[in-house]
Amino acid sequence: MAVRKVVTRSSCHFRGYFPSLKNGHPVAWESQLEGGFFRLLELSPFVLRYEVQPSRERLPLGDTFLDYVPDLRVFLANGSEWWIEVKPSRKLPILSVKQKLSAASIHFPATNRNFLVVTDELIWREPLATNLQKILYHRRGPLLSSEQHAEVCSKLNKYKPHVFHDVISLFGRMEAWRLLGLCVIGINLEETLVEESQVFLSGGHRHANIFA
Incomplete structure (x- = not known):
């Protein structure tokens, strides 16, 4: 279950639902980029199922902590799991985004979890x-x-x-x-x-x- 509500009426983001067979129910997406990635997950033989907004993380950032919710948790046929951030490549150089993803790339391996950033360069x-x-x-x-x-x-x-x-x-x-x-x-x-x-x-x- 998502840790926060994905689809709301009061938002300027393009949001909707993807008819997922692997999950057995529609899956909410926050952007067309996420929806495009869902297509790849649906047709990937490696993927069993996936969850959106799967967890709320506390990322160490200097002397403080940053609240972070990854976009997806993907369950693979080999038993492994991946936490995924879906992000437009044009946003990666932004300082706040760079700091968040850098902290996440340290946090997840430190807790024995796989983490991956997926961009439009792959999806499109x-x-x-x-x-x-x-x-x-x-x-x-x-x-x-x-x-x-x-x-x-x-x-x-x-x-x-x-x-x-x-x-x-x-x-x-x-x-x-x-x-x-x-x-x-x-x-x-x-x-x-x-x-x-x-x-x-x-x-x-x-x-x-x-x-x-």
């Missing part, structure tokens, strides 16, 4: 950002039942499609896109998604592992 880089937006747009609709999932996997294992066009031929265009959105099949998110894109039948989508 292309073709990653466009691929994420396209795939999640087509994820809308009901989830696959266990019987449907087994039937799809059986068909994939039988015909073993190599490229996205093969998947379209097997299931039809709309269903092929939905299988991408549900991570039943994967692609390399760092390459422009076209019908000739290689598909992976296990392990989900491929992209640079920012949690390495």
